[in-house]
Amino acid sequence: MAKATDFRYNTGDNKVPWAAVGENYNAADLMEVISFLMQGEGPEYEQAINAVWEQVKKLDAVSTPPGKLTTGKHVEAAEEACNEYLGTTTSTFVTNCTSGFEIAYKYAGLKEGDEVIVPAITFVATMAYPLAVGDKLVFADVDARTLNMDPADVARKITPKTKMIVPVHIGGYPVDMEPIMKLAKEHDILVLEDAAHAFGAVYKGKKIGTIGDFAAFSFHEVKNITSFGEGGIATTTIPGFGNDM
């Protein structure tokens, strides 16, 4: 039985074999992916795919496979690059932007009956978690010019039950964050930036995703930055967040 090589899977006496929790990609796996992505038939296709197979086998003989399928060194490097680019101290690669939101919503300790202010124009992912825990979604009007959350309407919608404000930088256009952060401070409300569309956007000299308490970016394949499928980055400006985890 193979020995567990990663401490996260080392469950004391009940050692989990590495094969049970994930294996390295090998040349055959890669060919399966290529054959799936580039389907075809006929002698010309067969000839071409066989030629690729020969090259992949050569590559396999000289390459170093990643240690594991997920959260390898490239993920860590991407997080570091993100921190450097955004000027944050905590960037965490996540499955998608929606799961990044979940971290923030959980931190806020949302419970049934709490209120969360979101803009009237957004995607359902913005509010998936509050809906799941039975919160009341309060829609703030959008500014007809920018299609972004109107801070004046947010001010009207705040009640003692408001736990979070979630500005959405729709289409990558920054929300007017200054008045929103002011309101949040006054009422002791956490701000989560839905920055799904806004990696690289800047508001008054500050990178989007570094203004609210939390933010999440989407790396889904139709976004302005992508990991060729699903993915995302969650960030926070809360000092020391995660240090005790």
Ligand SMILES: Cc1ncc(COP(=O)(O)O)c(C=O)c1O
């Ligand atoms: C405004 C907005 N927020 C959040 C998301 C969710 O992103 P992800 O698919 O990475 O979870 C999307 C995705 O389309 C979006 O448009």
